[in-house]
Amino acid sequence: MTNRLALARLTNRIIEALLGLTLLVVVAVILMSFVGLVPAGLAYLLFVFVTVFTVRSVPVEPGAWLGLRIVRRALVALIAVITVDLLFINGFDIPTLIALVLCDFALGRATRRVAGAPDEILDERQAIWRNRAYRFAYLIFAVAAGGVLLASDFVSSDTRQWLANSLQRGGAFISLIQLLAFLPSMVIAWTEPDRISGADLPRLRNGLAAQLAGLLVALCLVIPIVLSLSIVFAPMRISRITHPETIPGTTASSCMYFGAREEVGVGFGASVPLNAVACWNGTTAYESWGLNASDCLIYAGDFATVSTLECRRSTQPDGTLRFTYRVRVQSMFLPFVTRDVALNLALTKNGKVLQFP
Amino acid sequence: MTASPRTQLARISAWPTERVVVVLIGLLWLLLVFPLPRSLGGSGMLVAVLLLTLDLVLGILTRGLAFAPIWRLDERLTVIRDQAYRSAFRIMRTAIVVMLVLGVVDSALKSFSGQSGPDGVSLRFLLAFIEMLVVLPTAVVAWEQTATRPSVEHGPLPPTAWIILLLAPVLLVAWTALAPSLPVRYVVTRPTGSSFDLTGARCTQFLVVKEVGAGLAGAVGFHAEVCWNGEKAFVVGDPSLPLPSGVLPQQDLMPPGGLSEPELTACAPGVRETDFGTVSQTCTQLIDAGGTLTLIAHGRVSPYPGGIAARPLDIRLVVARDGTLVAVE
Numbered sequence: 001m002t003n004r005l006a007l008a009r010l011t012n013r014i015i016e017a018l019l020g021l022t023l024l025v026v027v028a029v030i031l032m033s034f035v036g037l038v039p040a041g042l043a044y045l046l047f048v049f050v051t052v053f054t055v056r057s058v059p060v061e062p063g064a065w066l067g068l069r070i071v072r073r074a075l076v077a078l079i080a081v082i083t084v085d086l087l088f089i090n091g092f093d094i095p096t097l098i099a100l101v102l103c104d105f106a107l108g109r110a111t112r113r114v115a116g117a118p119d120e121i122l123d124e125r126q127a128i129w130r131n132r133a134y135r136f137a138y139l140i141f142a143v144a145a146g147g148v149l150l151a152s153d154f155v156s157s158d159t160r161q162w163l164a165n166s167l168q169r170g171g172a173f174i175s176l177i178q179l180l181a182f183l184p185s186m187v188i189a190w191t192e193p194d195r196i197s198g199a200d201l202p203r204l205r206n207g208l209a210a211q212l213a214g215l216l217v218a219l220c221l222v223i224p225i226v227l228s229l230s231i232v233f234a235p236m237r238i239s240r241i242t243h244p245e246t247i248p249g250t251t252a253s254s255c256m257y258f259g260a261r262e263e264v265g266v267g268f269g270a271s272v273p274l275n276a277v278a279c280w281n282g283t284t285a286y287e288s289w290g291l292n293a294s295d296c297l298i299y300a301g302d303f304a305t306v307s308t309l310e311c312r313r314s315t316q317p318d319g320t321l322r323f324t325y326r327v328r329v330q331s332m333f334l335p336f337v338t339r340d341v342a343l344n345l346a347l348t349k350n351g352k353v354l355q356f357p
Numbered sequence: 358m359t360a361s362p363r364t365q366l367a368r369i370s371a372w373p374t375e376r377v378v379v380v381l382i383g384l385l386w387l388l389l390v391f392p393l394p395r396s397l398g399g400s401g402m403l404v405a406v407l408l409l410t411l412d413l414v415l416g417i418l419t420r421g422l423a424f425a426p427i428w429r430l431d432e433r434l435t436v437i438r439d440q441a442y443r444s445a446f447r448i449m450r451t452a453i454v455v456m457l458v459l460g461v462v463d464s465a466l467k468s469f470s471g472q473s474g475p476d477g478v479s480l481r482f483l484l485a486f487i488e489m490l491v492v493l494p495t496a497v498v499a500w501e502q503t504a505t506r507p508s509v510e511h512g513p514l515p516p517t518a519w520i521i522l523l524l525a526p527v528l529l530v531a532w533t534a535l536a537p538s539l540p541v542r543y544v545v546t547r548p549t550g551s552s553f554d555l556t557g558a559r560c561t562q563f564l565v566v567k568e569v570g571a572g573l574a575g576a577v578g579f580h581a582e583v584c585w586n587g588e589k590a591f592v593v594g595d596p597s598l599p600l601p602s603g604v605l606p607q608q609d610l611m612p613p614g615g616l617s618e619p620e621l622t623a624c625a626p627g628v629r630e631t632d633f634g635t636v637s638q639t640c641t642q643l644i645d646a647g648g649t650l651t652l653i654a655h656g657r658v659s660p661y662p663g664g665i666a667a668r669p670l671d672i673r674l675v676v677a678r679d680g681t682l683v684a685v686e
Contacts, residue, residue, distance in 0.1 A: 131439035138442045138449070142490040153483055156572045157544040164476035173457075180450050 231300030260357035285321035401633035457511030539570035575634020578626030648678030
């Protein structure tokens with residue numbers, strides 16, 4: 001018995017040490033993201049993980065609304081719809097994912113996270129209905145996941161390809177993880193009568209940890225909204241560089257390297273580069289490299305999608321070379337937040353730069 | 358203080374039959390999900406039947422507790438079963454994470470070695486997944502049985518309980534009889550984003566597989582890098598399908614017969630398609646006067662190792678000189 005206690009203490013200390021280390025790493029990553037060493041998206045994801053762990057460490061009450069069976073059932077139905085939707089959607093849909101996270105958060109409150117609670121804090125009655133919920137959850141999972149896999153493999157080669165695409169896009173993975181992580185809680189929420197917390201349980205204090213958890217959740221929701229709005233409201237950051245370039249085998253021409261980068265948004269946004277060499281010979285200006293259709297597909301987005309609106313290269317009758325590369329940056333969190341970014345190059349036949357970028 | 362290896366061995370050898378069966382099932386499950394060996398060499402159905410037999414043995418030993426109707430169980434057995442399901446759910450979470458990780462490793466090995474095959478969940482993984490879903494609660498009940506003893510209380514097993522094991526040989530015989538006449542289906546894909554290109558020709562890769570019984574009884578197929586120059590369509594990457602003369606401007610710089618790149622062209626249905634069936638096949642190409650390419654794979658497909666109950670299968674891929682897919686039959 002003494003050995004077991006000592007082992008339990010040691011395990012707790014190791015877990016605490018690991019948690020502390022994780023927290024330090026998260027703080028370090030967030031700090032590094034401020035100076036641009038780490039993508040802001042990664043820092044935000046780590047922040048979300050910290051919030052999840054903090055929220056899970058705080059005991060919760062379902063509250064008046066979530067204590068009602070009809071509300072809980074509506075919540076479970078909503079989660080089921082989102083889970084199925086994620087399986088079928090094309091592409092990675094951040095707003096749907098956020099809705100799912102919020103629903104899961106509410107589900108945790110509604111069930112007081114009994115499904116994941118250790119045995120020591122549950123009484124015999126709670127343990128019995130928790131285990132029963134796991135049995136139902138297992139059977140539901142077996143029918144749902146097994147059914148989808150069997151059907152996709154055997155119905156036709158198209159259904160098989162559909163599942164492969166869904167797995168590649170991540171929707172099927174999220175659905176799977178959702179079911180594995182929350183199905184027992186969904187069963188508990190669905191089956192238990194009104195006020196599952198029961199009057200027999202003492203009321204929880206709204207302590208410091210609970211306030212911290214609330215603050216972190218609020219920040220988790222506010223940060224993406226603010227950073228998404230920065231795509232429109234923050235000033236665009238433009239950097240440019242040009243220098244003469246020597247192209248082997250071209251003697252009668254002069255060439256110039258044009259490098260530019262336009263960045264929109266703070267943390268969440270996109271960076272659109274242009275790297276090209278253009279030459280001129282007194283008769284006309286022409287592209288050496290970097291001003292083709294394939295060069296209009298180079299961009300990077302953090303929680304933002306980038307789509308090319310225009311990619312056009314032309315030579316005017318007076319020998320002037322013109323290149324236009326225009327993209328639309330769209331927030332993944334707030335799809336109505338968009339901003340157009342354009343990179344232009346206009347170079348005369350005599351090497352005079354009329355416009356860049 | 359730890360027990361000596363001999364003591365540990367003695368403990369394991371004293372295990373009840375239930376635990377031994379659980380370990381055997383676990384080992385077979387690992388064989389299915391582990392990326393190596395790359396192929397089961399057509400023995401997938403034998404593994405499936407073996408697993409079914411072990412599942413039935415476990416079901417008999419636990420008196421079908423995991424799937425028994427609620428009215429057959431007293432309060433204590435209900436509690437034991439619900440606990441087993443909870444443990445099973447938690448084990449399943451870990452097992453699925455293991456499967457996902459090994460799936461990623463499998464994909465990496467596939468791309469690294471240039472192997473091809475249809476996308477999606479392979480039959481081997483599917484069998485492992487379904488087996489896990491079916492047997493886990495029973496396996497947990499069986500493993501814990503020495504402590505909870507729910508079955509022993511019901512007295513010794515009647516000898517008739519084992520009759521159900523006859524299902525395994527019956528299934529094997531039925532499968533051997535049915536497999537050669539199962540319907541076939543085509544899997545045809547043209548992967549996007551293929552970066553292969555040749556000066557003077559445009560290329561695209563075709564993956565064509567003809568599966569018997571959705572792949573459960575084997576498949577014949579190939580993946581081929583088909584190029585065209587406006588005058589002819591031809592296959593690149595396999596010297597056994599030689600490059601026609603004069604189709605590329607710098608063809609004299611290539612080895613005789615063309616490039617040897619198995620990731621571009623290979624006359625095989627894909628490594629995962631040989632888990633549940635064996636195939637011996639050959640490929641030939643014909644280019645007619647109009648420049649249209651016909652790539653033919655001719656093979657014999659068997660649902661077992663050793664070519665038992667084999668049937669002949671052919672595939673024809675026809676591509677026009679402008680890269681248009683004319684037919685797959």
